[in-house]
Amino acid sequence: MGLMCAIEYGSEERAAILALARQGVCQSVMTGSVALPDVEQMAPFLQPQRASFVTLESIGRLRGCIGSLEPVRPLGHDILHNACGAALHDYRFQVLEAAEPIRISVSILSPLQEMQFTSEEDLLCQLEPGKDGVLLQSGRCRSTFLPVVWTSLSQPEVFMKELKLKAGLPADYWSERVRVWRYRSESFAEAVERPACE
Template sequence: MVPMSVTEYNSQQRAAILLLAREGVCQAVRTGSVELPDITSLEPFLREDRACFVTLESHAELRGCIGSLQATRPLGHDLLHNACGAALYDYRFEALQASEPVQVSVSILSPLEEMSFSSESDLLAQLIPREDGLLIQAGRNRATFLPVVWEGLPTPELFLRALKRKAALPADYWSDQVKAWRYHSEYFAEEGEKPACE
């Protein structure tokens, strides 16, 4: 698989993507849901089926993160849906309030690539820090970390141990039944924080 270019979207497109995500957050906070526009009203790059994550940070701490791992709908719709989810439906947090300051960031994912490995050490050796996003699954337990998470977990060992905990597995868990998929993402964020809905 060819890694997604980190410059697939130009500065104007990135600004439009962030604005749409911000509108989704505001609409969700105000009304409890989002309205998905007619696809023909969207710019061509927003009509392509893509998977994305919308992340909210407040006071430099995570405040919500919801996304899609596989492309099943136009990027514009996925953005709005995930912005609403990050604002209201991330189970780790209370629903966002209009006055709360947040910074919105977006990660647009490449297709998942299933990994082949013989052991945990083999999987660790294949991971590329700061480039790979990782999805792991063991039975019904599954979780993912976006590539941006490497900033706080800079080694493959730390990254995988924390991801296993996110999947509700012990940090030292391993089984021959573990499956893993890697992906890349294009990440960009707003400048600073501002109220969720002004």
């Protein structure tokens, strides 16, 4: 499978994915962990190994975001695992409380595709704003931005500078050791904020 170019999940599948993510968030908040069901008992579209991100917003601001960049478990398990992580283990935020209003969004990722470039300028010319998710790595420093980040960082130069800062690198950093992968994602979200556990 290459980069996504079309919608893969229908409205019923999206609703089921969002409901599963909310179940994972609530169970994690209430019990401190999440139970992973038998793969055979999950809907067929949740059984293939896929990478996903679960993002929480509260009062219109980021409240947690945890994800996987490579497919290492069935999609249903990955969503539950990342829902728990977003609620309890995002180091940038306090543990989520049951009464906090949240809006959940889920992104399903295509496989990573390593990019080939001769310079940072060449890399910037190849990026497709609004479409590409980007993973940057240099040595032990690593960070990613989902495609949705282009809505707030629309210029490739600014996008890449912020990605480097997120990785703990200087904004003007460049090295022959830099490796970059791109990917696409299909993202969808709940309509409104609701308490984490109702």
